[in-house]
Amino acid sequence: MTDRRALGPLSDDELVAALTELGDELAMPPRARAGDDPALRARQRIEVGQRGPSAHPGSWAALRRRPLRRSLVLALVALLALAAVAAAIGFGVPGIRIVFAPQASADPSGGATASASARPTARPVADPSSSVRPTVPVRPPASGGLLGSGLGLGTPFAVADASTVAGLQIRLPPDPPYGAPAAAWSLDGRVSLVWPASDALPTLREPGIGLILAQFRASINPGFFEKILQPGTEINAVVVDGEVGWWISGAPHDLIFIDPSGEPVFDSHRIVGDTLIWARRGVTYRLESDLDRAAATALAVSLR
Amino acid sequence: MAYEELVRRHQEVAIRTAHLFAPDGDAEDAVQEAFVKAHAALSRFRAGAPFRPWLLRIVANEARNRRRSAGRRAGLALRSAEDRRPGDAAPSPESAVLADEQRAWLLGAVNRLRDDDRDAIAARFFLDLSEAETAEILGIPRGTVKSRLSRALARLREGLGATDGRPSDD
Numbered sequence: 001m002t003d004r005r006a007l008g009p010l011s012d013d014e015l016v017a018a019l020t021e022l023g024d025e026l027a028m029p030p031r032a033r034a035g036d037d038p039a040l041r042a043r044q045r046i047e048v049g050q051r052g053p054s055a056h057p058g059s060w061a062a063l064r065r066r067p068l069r070r071s072l073v074l075a076l077v078a079l080l081a082l083a084a085v086a087a088a089i090g091f092g093v094p095g096i097r098i099v100f101a102p103q104a105s106a107d108p109s110g111g112a113t114a115s116a117s118a119r120p121t122a123r124p125v126a127d128p129s130s131s132v133r134p135t136v137p138v139r140p141p142a143s144g145g146l147l148g149s150g151l152g153l154g155t156p157f158a159v160a161d162a163s164t165v166a167g168l169q170i171r172l173p174p175d176p177p178y179g180a181p182a183a184a185w186s187l188d189g190r191v192s193l194v195w196p197a198s199d200a201l202p203t204l205r206e207p208g209i210g211l212i213l214a215q216f217r218a219s220i221n222p223g224f225f226e227k228i229l230q231p232g233t234e235i236n237a238v239v240v241d242g243e244v245g246w247w248i249s250g251a252p253h254d255l256i257f258i259d260p261s262g263e264p265v266f267d268s269h270r271i272v273g274d275t276l277i278w279a280r281r282g283v284t285y286r287l288e289s290d291l292d293r294a295a296a297t298a299l300a301v302s303l304r
Numbered sequence: 305m306a307y308e309e310l311v312r313r314h315q316e317v318a319i320r321t322a323h324l325f326a327p328d329g330d331a332e333d334a335v336q337e338a339f340v341k342a343h344a345a346l347s348r349f350r351a352g353a354p355f356r357p358w359l360l361r362i363v364a365n366e367a368r369n370r371r372r373s374a375g376r377r378a379g380l381a382l383r384s385a386e387d388r389r390p391g392d393a394a395p396s397p398e399s400a401v402l403a404d405e406q407r408a409w410l411l412g413a414v415n416r417l418r419d420d421d422r423d424a425i426a427a428r429f430f431l432d433l434s435e436a437e438t439a440e441i442l443g444i445p446r447g448t449v450k451s452r453l454s455r456a457l458a459r460l461r462e463g464l465g466a467t468d469g470r471p472s473d474d
Contacts, residue, residue, distance in 0.1 A: 015457060016429065018402050022410055023430035027383035029323045029331045038332050039315050042339030043308040 147183040147209060148194035154187025166191035168217050168283055171303035176200075178211070178299065190216040202290040204273045211299075212273075214286040238276065238293065240300045245278025247293050276300055307346075311339045314356055317431065318363045321441070324426040325367035327380050334370055338363040357433070357440040364423075364441050371419070379415030382408060413463040421456035428453055 010018060146156050162170040165186050170193070172181070177200040181193035192214040197203035201210025236247045276287040276296045285303075289296055311318070315335065322331035322338070342362045349358055402410060414422060427438045428449070438453075439446040 012457065015461065018406075018410060019414075019425060019429040020432065021402060022407055022414070023426075023432065025382050025407060026324075026411075026430060027381045028320060036332055037312075037315075038319070038336035038339055039308045039312040041336045042311065042343070045336075045340050046307065046343050 147196060148185055148192070148206075148212065149183075151206065151212075152187075153185035153192045153194070153212070154190070155185065157184050157186055159184040159193065162191055162193060166215060166217075168215065170215055173211075173213075173299050173302050174304065178302075181213075190214050204288070204290050210289065211291075212286075212288040215283055217283055236293070238278070238297055240276070240278040240297060241280050243278055243280055245276060245300070247274070247276050247296070249274040249293070307343055310355070311342070311359065314359055317356070318360065321360050321363045321431060322367040324380065324430055325364050325423060326371040326374070328374055329367060329370045331367070334367045335363055338366040341366065354437075357437040360431075360433075360437070361441045361443060364427075365443070368419075368423070380411060382411060410464070413460055416463055417456065417459060420452070421459050424449070424452045424456045425460070 149156070157165055159181050162181075162184050165184070167189070170191065172193075177198075179195055179198050179200070182196045183194040185192045185194070192212055194209060195201055195211035195213070197208055197210035203210060204212075236249075238245045238247045273288045273290050274293075274296070276285075276289075276293075278285055278300060285300065287296055287300055289299070291299065318335045318338065319331045322329070322334040326334065338359075342359055345362065349355075414425060417425070423442060424438070427433050427441050428435070431441075433441060435449045436446055439449045442449070442452070444452065
């Protein structure tokens, strides 16, 4: 029994227990402002690219202290329009939710890019190659020899086991012309197959890689995936196998998914190319390649 | 917006962290600032790494910066009986390690510690973080956590010993 009169003689374990108990008894700051919400206020500041003093809910005085740059306003208008369209028609397929994350910086060039290219539309793009294609920082060469290593695709396994690992019938594009996948990876129930670059599959930003095709059953993951689109990313509706899908091109986009424990996992470093996502019969597909939109859609339709 | 949802999941522990690291400051304000900074730093987040300690480190850094610039030094306080959440009873006399007055005494000794000692104790014992999370939030190598805590506990013991750990009524 602990000596209740003296703290000095406490053993190490007792002192640790006493501190843990003390932690439960500490006063926490009162929620100073009713309805205050740091996450909401942070988001409001991020949306307008404001890095200055905090703006309390309902008070836009802080924003008026300095004029917003024209390009920033244009970017904001474009993003609001995009968000409105997203809210109206609902971007995403099962297992992937597409959301927009305006950059926190007030960089005028970034704003101009957004206003120029973030144009939501459900009609075909006449010339996808005209999209802004910003340069992506060059990653160090992959350490492993397996195609796709270093991209955060998960754990490698034998391509032949793909359907077993995924728990669904994996569909592949015809060989020829696309060839056979050279590597298979699994992460939290998502199986990604990686094809080497070839005549039919131009090389991606990751040298040697021609195609990354992920397939997963959305229902196996209680969470969701999210595409975070930055200004400069373009999204267009496409039809794949009679289902609505999305063609995401332009600036790199981040992917966030919530793992089964509820922990958000950022997948922002493995984005290597333009992406086509769609769902078919409960399976969500994500195709990354350097193909243009028409060729990527043709590949998607060819899966067997 | 997704980012807002993501950080809100960790908002309560973030506010608690900001308060523990800078009891004088406006914890909610520090957390808001940290959330904005974390958003700007998302591209530097290592894919696949746990998000919570990464976010809390940014929160802790923000709080510590504010503590430095404020130049004040107040301490943590015990909550009053009215602060208790429903069902969140005080430790029963049988299970409690400390009597009320000893709890206050121990807290006084914690408050008198150097900032880095107090931060280590706050992260490991008040926030109940693992050693790995403690290392990340403090920005020190994992192997240093044990020695940092050991030093902090030794100094805490010294602080208690200097007054024999006895409340004034003894």
